[in-house]
Amino acid sequence: MILRLDHVVKKFGETHAVKNISLEIPKGEICGLLGPNGAGKTTLIRMIMDIFKPDSGTITLTSGLSSERKNHIGYLPEERGLYSEVKVRETLIYFAELKGLTRAEACANTDHFLERMEMTGVAQSKIGKLSKGNQQKIQLISAIVAKPELLILDEPFSGLDPVNMALVTDVIRELRSDGVSIVLSTHQMATAESFCQEIFLINKGELILSGALEAIISGYSGNSLILEGSGALPPDSCYRVLSSERGRHKIELLDGVSTKGFMGWLAGVEFETRAIKPYRVPLSEIFIREVKRHG
């Protein structure tokens, strides 16, 4: 565990932005911080970054790190925030020094990450002259230049073309391999599914779902199957249909019914089966169902 939030609460006037949230960020893993717009994610992130103080509750960084939390956490905000009239290298060195690095360390780290992100050629360019995609890469470098122990990325792929997305993906995976703990806040469920080992789903300031991603998906997927074939699928008490579309049926086996048992029943009915496979409920569907349930 690298970071723990204990019963954190934050109100703005009459609005409860964060209601009594407790969670632990595991060390060395990528966690997804998910939720609809206005759920309280940004407020939570700002409290983790010590930009806001919680009204009650505590936020604790793992022991072994010095007391100033900000120096150990890198942050990539959703909205780009860079000096447009200042050169790339100068900006990154400044941000690194603000994280407590010496000038020499800041320069060395800056040059290293500029090279890693294939941005050495624009080091002396003014940030305002770069494309949006390159600015996003510079923003990412500013978040990792101090080699933080915990990294919070809010929509890191925003504005990137597929080539740069692949580059950033590699960098994120490298950071994880190096032991950096990462919190990924995104609306792109496919991205979250592909990166995250653990997720925290927030809605209206409350933590409504959390846990290992695979376990959550398995739990939702349960005994769901995709059945493809021709002919009408006769109804039966061993299953219920979730959806049907042009010979493709999404079904859920009812309690007590095994896949083997169902296949045995299927063999005896007038349904020409072409394919049968487990149905993995996508994270986006889980997201929508949970938000609706807690709406």
Place this chain on the structure above:
Amino acid sequence: MKSKVGVIAKREYIVGIKKWGFWLVTLGLPLLIFIIGLFSLVLGVYTGSRVADKEEETSRELGILDEASLLDWASLNETGPKTSIDPAIAAVLEQMDLPAGLRGKIEEAVTKSEWNRSLNYTVFQDLETARAALKADQLRGLLVFPTDFLTNYQATLHLPNEDSDRFSMRMVSSDLRDAILSRKFEEGEIDQILKPLAGLETVYLEKGKEKKESAPFELTRYVLPALFMFIMMLAILTSVDRLLRGLAEEKSNRVIEVLLSSTTAEQLMAGKVLGLGLLGLTQLAIWACLALVPIALLFTFIRLDPVSMMVFAIFFVLGYFLTAVMTLALGSLGSNLQEASQYSAVVILLSIMPTWTFPLIISEPSGLLARIFTFFPFTTPLVVVLRQAAGEIPTWELLTSILVMLAALFLAVKVGARIFRIGILLTGKPLGPRALWRALSQA
């Protein structure tokens, strides 16, 4: 570990000093003042000479028809061109220590223009002859005093036509006044009437400290304090403007959130105020160096008192920090430069209040208004500097005003940091007064 305040201050200083706008104001302003001064001097000398030359072509004669027999006009005439200038003007030129050639040209122009402004009286016995001379361009004008002038004081000035140049009647009026008074009073009485307080005797209830030797010229009593006040105001306002612009830029391009992920609001505020304060001091130092050159060369009578210089430096620092902290705090409530300027305008207006009442303060540097401003923190720097340069502030008032400034600064930092912490994250539509008050009270 490095101080983050130091990192921010260093960045603000370096970025500020690299901007061409900084050098435009720092070097451009003194250069502009120098050029304007030089241009005015050259133009004044040239124009004076031209006017004097033009006047030479025009008659200096003023016709007089004195039916009231007021005085012997002919005896008042100048016998020839003036050979020396007015003693007061001569004293100024002496103190300015100008190069010999330039001084000669100025004296010549002044001499010529002064002599050519004075008029010669030509006395006539009848109106027809006098008017004929006027028509023939032998006279500038014709002044007619009727026999009953001393009863109703009605005289008439005849001029060739409506387009004729007007000329000063100051000398005529002065000569007439002396003549009329000498008819009614003895010579000794006339002096007393014209200067009733010439023999004023001053009695002191208590023996006081010895007065410092006053400056040899009125310039140092009035102009120098005003100059100090102006320079301080300019230095503070330009520094505070840089602060607001930088903050507005960081808010509008969302750098603020990135900065706050590494520093606290208080560290950010302190770094900005310190960095740009040092930039302001740099600007002042450059101006001081540039000012010392003309002072050393031309205005040798100006004595720059080290105590005044120290007072100036102390109050610049205190005044700048107070204004900067409150401007930054209030300005942080705005989403852009325009809003930031509107929110912080009250601080600027309070700071420059002494300039609106400058005539009152300079005429009574120890008066009630000056004293009130001495102890009101926002106006303290300008007024103390002015009073100190004029030699009119007791030591106890000086020390007390420093304490007042320090207390105000302490409070400003406490309150300002709170406002800044809320304000810097505000974006979009500005909060209404109620919502703002709620946000600030919960900070």
